[in-house]
Amino acid sequence: METALAQTKTKMWTGGKSPFNVSYGKLMMWYFLMSDSFTFGAFLISYGSIRFSLNHWVDHNYVFNKFPFTEANLPLAFVSLMTFILIFSSVTMVLAVHQGHKMSQKGVEKWLILTILGGLAFLGCQAWEWTHLITHQHDVLVDGVLQHWGTTVSHNPWGPEVMFNGQLVATPGPVAFGGYFFGITGFHGFHVFTGVVINSIMLVKTKLGTFQKRGHYEMIEKAGLYWHFVDLVWVFVFLCFYLI
Amino acid sequence: MNNEEVLHEQPLVVHDLGHSAHEHHHKQSFITKYIFSQDHKMVSKQFLITGIIWAVIGGLFSVIFRLQLGYPDQTFPFLEDILGRWAKGGRLDTEFYYALVTMHGTILVFFVLTAGLSGTFANFLIPLQIGARDMAAPFLNMLSYWFFFAASVLMFSSLFLQTGPASGGWTIYPPLSALRDAMDGSKTGMDMWLASMALFIVSQLLAGLNYITTVLNLRTKGMYMTRMPLTIWGLFFTAVLGVLSFPVLLSAVILLLFDRHLGTSFYLSDIVIQGKILPNEGGSPILFQHLFWFLGHPEVYIIALPAMGIASEVISTNSRKPIFGYMAMVGSFFAIAILSFMVWAHHMFVTGMNPFLGSFFVLLTLLIAVPSAIKVFNWLTTLWKGNIHFTPAMLFAIGFVSLFISGGLTGIWLGNSTLDLHLHDTYFVIAHFHLVMGVASMFGMFAGIYHWFPKMFGRLMNNTLAYIHFWVTIVGAYLIFWPMHYEGLAGMPRRYYDYSNWESFKMFGGLNEFISVVAAIVFFTQFLFIFNFFYSIFKGRKLTEKNKNPWKSNTLEWTTPIHPGHGNWVGEIPEVHRWPYDYGKDGRDFIPQTEPIGADESSHAGQ
Ligand code: HEM
Ligand SMILES: [Cu+2]
Numbered sequence: 001m002e003t004a005l006a007q008t009k010t011k012m013w014t015g016g017k018s019p020f021n022v023s024y025g026k027l028m029m030w031y032f033l034m035s036d037s038f039t040f041g042a043f044l045i046s047y048g049s050i051r052f053s054l055n056h057w058v059d060h061n062y063v064f065n066k067f068p069f070t071e072a073n074l075p076l077a078f079v080s081l082m083t084f085i086l087i088f089s090s091v092t093m094v095l096a097v098h099q100g101h102k103m104s105q106k107g108v109e110k111w112l113i114l115t116i117l118g119g120l121a122f123l124g125c126q127a128w129e130w131t132h133l134i135t136h137q138h139d140v141l142v143d144g145v146l147q148h149w150g151t152t153v154s155h156n157p158w159g160p161e162v163m164f165n166g167q168l169v170a171t172p173g174p175v176a177f178g179g180y181f182f183g184i185t186g187f188h189g190f191h192v193f194t195g196v197v198i199n200s201i202m203l204v205k206t207k208l209g210t211f212q213k214r215g216h217y218e219m220i221e222k223a224g225l226y227w228h229f230v231d232l233v234w235v236f237v238f239l240c241f242y243l244i
Numbered sequence: 245m246n247n248e249e250v251l252h253e254q255p256l257v258v259h260d261l262g263h264s265a266h267e268h269h270h271k272q273s274f275i276t277k278y279i280f281s282q283d284h285k286m287v288s289k290q291f292l293i294t295g296i297i298w299a300v301i302g303g304l305f306s307v308i309f310r311l312q313l314g315y316p317d318q319t320f321p322f323l324e325d326i327l328g329r330w331a332k333g334g335r336l337d338t339e340f341y342y343a344l345v346t347m348h349g350t351i352l353v354f355f356v357l358t359a360g361l362s363g364t365f366a367n368f369l370i371p372l373q374i375g376a377r378d379m380a381a382p383f384l385n386m387l388s389y390w391f392f393f394a395a396s397v398l399m400f401s402s403l404f405l406q407t408g409p410a411s412g413g414w415t416i417y418p419p420l421s422a423l424r425d426a427m428d429g430s431k432t433g434m435d436m437w438l439a440s441m442a443l444f445i446v447s448q449l450l451a452g453l454n455y456i457t458t459v460l461n462l463r464t465k466g467m468y469m470t471r472m473p474l475t476i477w478g479l480f481f482t483a484v485l486g487v488l489s490f491p492v493l494l495s496a497v498i499l500l501l502f503d504r505h506l507g508t509s510f511y512l513s514d515i516v517i518q519g520k521i522l523p524n525e526g527g528s529p530i531l532f533q534h535l536f537w538f539l540g541h542p543e544v545y546i547i548a549l550p551a552m553g554i555a556s557e558v559i560s561t562n563s564r565k566p567i568f569g570y571m572a573m574v575g576s577f578f579a580i581a582i583l584s585f586m587v588w589a590h591h592m593f594v595t596g597m598n599p600f601l602g603s604f605f606v607l608l609t610l611l612i613a614v615p616s617a618i619k620v621f622n623w624l625t626t627l628w629k630g631n632i633h634f635t636p637a638m639l640f641a642i643g644f645v646s647l648f649i650s651g652g653l654t655g656i657w658l659g660n661s662t663l664d665l666h667l668h669d670t671y672f673v674i675a676h677f678h679l680v681m682g683v684a685s686m687f688g689m690f691a692g693i694y695h696w697f698p699k700m701f702g703r704l705m706n707n708t709l710a711y712i713h714f715w716v717t718i719v720g721a722y723l724i725f726w727p728m729h730y731e732g733l734a735g736m737p738r739r740y741y742d743y744s745n746w747e748s749f750k751m752f753g754g755l756n757e758f759i760s761v762v763a764a765i766v767f768f769t770q771f772l773f774i775f776n777f778f779y780s781i782f783k784g785r786k787l788t789e790k791n792k793n794p795w796k797s798n799t800l801e802w803t804t805p806i807h808p809g810h811g812n813w814v815g816e817i818p819e820v821h822r823w824p825y826d827y828g829k830d831g832r833d834f835i836p837q838t839e840p841i842g843a844d845e846s847s848h849a850g851q
Contacts, residue, residue, distance in 0.1 A: 015375070015820065016465030024380035024457045031453050035487040042495035042538070046510070046531055054526060154507035154523065176526045179508035183499065 089118025100217025282382035288367035295360020302351035314760025342411035349414030372801035375464025391447035402436035410437035455483035466820035478553020489542035496535035537588035551688020562638035563630025566825035576615035609659035636710035637695035651680025672732025703784030720766035
């Protein structure tokens with residue numbers, strides 16, 4: 001028994017077949033995701049190193065407290081919705097892959113469409129959030145004069161507050177906030193965008209029956225790996241920018 | 245997916261297997277055969293020839309700036325003829341001097357010794373030596389060349405900009421590289437450098453992913469990982485390093501582009517430029533150095549490992565002896581790959597780093613000398629008492645070992661932070677990395693070209709020209725770089741335009757002149773090689789069916805036809821029964837990997 005086990009184990013590596021029993025395409029996707037995680041890792045570590053070298057950062061509960069169509073103070077509500085949408089689209093992706101295993105063309109189509117819609121909804125939310133941050137102006141005390149700033153890559157109206165004419169007003173905060181926030185969420189958004197494009201291509205190919213003819217839906221699995229990765233990265237981005 | 249399916253999008257249908265799809269050559273147009281080819285052998289040649297062109301350009305640049313360094317008080321009117329306003333009155337423009345140095349480094353490090361070296365040999369050798377029809381994804385493989393080509397076109401065009409190409413050094417440290425107003429070289433040239441490098445990174449990722457999956461998934465039957473030639477191990481770890489380190493350079497490049505164009509302050513803080521205070525604050529230029537060297541150090545091993553693999557293979561074959569310590573070689577590749585991610589800050593000892601933190605990097609840096617030394621020991625032991633055939637490839641492989649030792653020893657000096665405080669940014673560092681990386685890996689590349697040329701083109705290169713090429717190059721390399729150690733020890737800084745104004749460095753005037761003369765001689769000697777290469781492609785002595793394995797080598801590539809078609813083997817891919825280093829065994833000169841183990845054969849280390 002033991003020797004038999006050992007034998008099958010060594011047989012995996014004897015050549016003539018894939019040692020991990022996966023196709024080259026999936027293997028490649030896995031390695032790609034590994035390398036992509038180094039890109040994100042480099043961004044997030046840079047962000048961390050700069051942020052913790054500064055005395056002051058921003059208070060998320062004030063910066064991210066708006067929701068469309070209401071003026072109410074709802075800290076982190078909108079981003080929670082975005083996160084929910086993205087995670088939900090991962091669930092629909094799982095179901096699409098599942099239908100692929102069952103060789104159900106209609107099933108794949110249905111869940112793929114929902115995944116694409118989820119991705120688009122996330123991008124839409126992000127667009128709204130960015131627009132809100134950039135265009136919504138706040139009073140900032142700069143060199144003794146009150147100015148009105150949006151939150152951009154070079155302006156941060158969320159600095160420490162001081163008394164001015166008997167009123168509490170903010171001073172300029174570290175510009176690194178805008179740079180990293182827009183830079184990293186933008187880079188992530190770009191990934192979501194490419195994911196949507198990939199999924200749309202998969203949808204077209206499914207509709208054309210390409211995979212049905214090929215006899216397997218592995219391409220959907222590969223697209224799924226990418227999609228889940230983009231989701232996973234969001235969890236880290238969410239953690240680093242909205243929670244900590 | 246198995247090997248046969250690589251060439252065919254659809255799984256092969258049964259009736260197709262009978263007359264195997266690879267016997268008949270598909271009718272191919274010129275375009276699909278030579279330009280947009282998906283055959284790994286053609287992609288490899290494309291990388292090689294592009295690399296050669298870049299090497300001539302990059303080498304020429306060094307000759308031009310060496311003219312300035314060797315003859316700071318003279319003018320060369322012919323320079324004005326070729327360079328125009330970059331050399332008014334026959335003297336190099338100071339800004340252009342920096343542009344030349346920067347482009348020399350960028351071109352040689354990335355375009356020649358990364359793309360040219362592993363692009364050529366990974367593409368050529370991986371499928372042939374592991375017994376595969378082609379790369380796992382031939383289309384992505386073709387794309388990897390074309391991304392490299394696009395990067396090349398962009399970088400090349402930047403040479404012709406009004407404001408000149410990037411000129412902040414190959415390491416493009418901000419703030420110099422981040423501010424358009426800092427100098428001409430930080431204007432459009434810098435943007436093109438960054439864009440070109442982004443394309444280059446894409447090319448490297450596509451290539452690396454392909455190499456890794458091919459090695460893991462497409463080995464022929466019997467090709468255990470431990471039966472792979474060391475070339476493949478070297479190229480495999482190179483690909484792993486590339487896939488994990490280039491993305492970090494991508495991050496660094498993206499942040500730098502943002503700083504340049506979107507007004508962010510990732511790397512910028514408290515800067516006054518031309519009397520104007522910039523609004524940027526809170527960024528850190530040191531952050532860029534961390535990101536850059538996290539790629540940069542693995543990058544130097546990306547350049548070294550393929551050369552090490554080639555040298556191992558060539559030395560064993562031409563000593564007619566098994567490689568000494570095969571598993572130790574694999575293990576040291578592995579150790580180098582891991583350690584090379586943990587030593588990057590040895591390039592940053594003088595950035596004001598906490599000396600306590602520095603001491604960890606000293607320790608890890610010195611640790612990496614251990615696997616390097618193991619490799620050197622194994623090469624020397626393989627040579628020891630060998631029946632050495634001094635083919636041109638063998639000479640270059642031995643030259644590689646010699647240069648690697650010379651340059652590696654000075655690495656140990658630099659790895660000690662206390663010594664590095666004095667030696668950093670001096671000619672000592674220039675001497676170190678040119679010997680250990682620049683020239684050594686060039687030698688690895690030459691060894692590879694001379695060795696596999698017959699397989700690439702079905703013809704032999706001229707030996708006499710090759711011997712002259714070798715001896716002039718190795719003697720020249722030592723004459724150029726050895727004296728630089730003394731200059732560096734005396735404190736002579738790198739990257740200066742003119743040393744003759746400095747009381748301390750005046751005494752090196754003659755030496756600098758000497759170095760420049762040798763550099764020019766060595767540069768022009770390379771044309772012997774280039775002539776030999778292109779002449780032999782068309783006119784070299786042809787391989788015959790009897791002599792189709794000219795170096796009597798064990799590895800699989802020599803079992804293919806003299807001119808292998810797309811798919812490499814006619815009929816089935818051969819099965820492998822042994823490691824590739826059965827030379828001089830049981831009274832036989834060599835035993836190819838395809839030969840089954842005989843009943844009364846003695847066992848050997850690699851089984
Ligand atoms: C024995 C192992 C080695 C050690 C301990 C070592 C150590 C070092 C150190 C400490 C530096 C920084 C010097 C300074 O800037 O002050 C350095 C520079 C450098 N080393 Fe090594 N090194 C070793 C092997 C190698 C190898 C094998 C390569 C390439 C194949 C290499 C390529 C380079 C390059 C390119 C630089 C300079 C980069 C620049 O500043 O432009 N080194 N080395
Ligand atoms: Cu290093």
